[in-house]
Amino acid sequence: MIKLYGHELSGNCHKVRLFLSLLNLEYEWIKVDLMKGEHKSPEFLSLNSFGQVPVLVDGDTTVVDAQAILVYLARCYGGDQWLPLDAVSLSQIVRWLSTTAGEVRQGPESARLYYLFNATSINIDRASQKAEFILTQLDQHLSDRQWLEFERPTIADVAVFPYVALSPDGKIALDPYPHIQQWIARIEQLPGYIPMVKL
Ligand SMILES: N[C@@H](CCC(=O)N[C@@H](CS)C(=O)NCC(=O)O)C(=O)O
Numbered sequence: 001m002i003k004l005y006g007h008e009l010s011g012n013c014h015k016v017r018l019f020l021s022l023l024n025l026e027y028e029w030i031k032v033d034l035m036k037g038e039h040k041s042p043e044f045l046s047l048n049s050f051g052q053v054p055v056l057v058d059g060d061t062t063v064v065d066a067q068a069i070l071v072y073l074a075r076c077y078g079g080d081q082w083l084p085l086d087a088v089s090l091s092q093i094v095r096w097l098s099t100t101a102g103e104v105r106q107g108p109e110s111a112r113l114y115y116l117f118n119a120t121s122i123n124i125d126r127a128s129q130k131a132e133f134i135l136t137q138l139d140q141h142l143s144d145r146q147w148l149e150f151e152r153p154t155i156a157d158v159a160v161f162p163y164v165a166l167s168p169d170g171k172i173a174l175d176p177y178p179h180i181q182q183w184i185a186r187i188e189q190l191p192g193y194i195p196m197v198k199l
Pocket residue numbers: 010011012013034039051052053054064065066067101
């Protein structure tokens with residue numbers, strides 16, 4: 001059975017849990033207690049030397065990094081629907097995987113870390129500015145479409161969704177972004193949708 005190592009308050013882990021649920025795949029959840037530093041233990045570092053969750057183990061295959069795991073699951077269990085492979089479509093999806101690891105992480109994800117987990121090394125003014133930038137861009141992008149790319153949800157939506165929806169945890173209101181709010185509501189209606197645990 002697939003094993004997922006993670007923490008329930010991590011949006012990066014939630015991307016993977018959400019996608020496993022959308023794909024209706026069974027898996028074993030193995031909690032890595034970040035508060036106790038379990039992600040820096042020798043056992044966990046032997047799975048991911050970066051010392052980060054999520055990590056997915058499927059038989060002999062170990063995949064680290066939320067975006068890499070989404071790609072792996074999509075191609076093994078979801079097929080073209082979630083991750084098409086022609087050059088143009090693939091580049092459109094990768095653009096959003098990159099955006100979530102870049103602008104979304106520097107913006108709403110960092111603001112959430114600052115306020116929820118007291119990560120005071122984060123420059124909150126910079127994170128808030130970055131959040132406003134990417135949320136404005138996303139809202140505009142979603143103004144004339146239902147999903148980030150194509151006429152259906154893909155791993156682009158699954159990857160970008162958690163930290164955007166969690167923006168209020170970082171004291172960033174979503175009221176100014178009506179198209180993002182509608183997109184969030186659409187994702188919440190997908191068969192298999194699961195909410196994230198609240199602190
Ligand atoms: N690029 C990685 C980042 C993962 C990440 O930042 N995980 C956090 C939890 S959300 C973590 O494990 N932090 C502990 C640490 O970096 O020491 C991914 O997308 O999976």
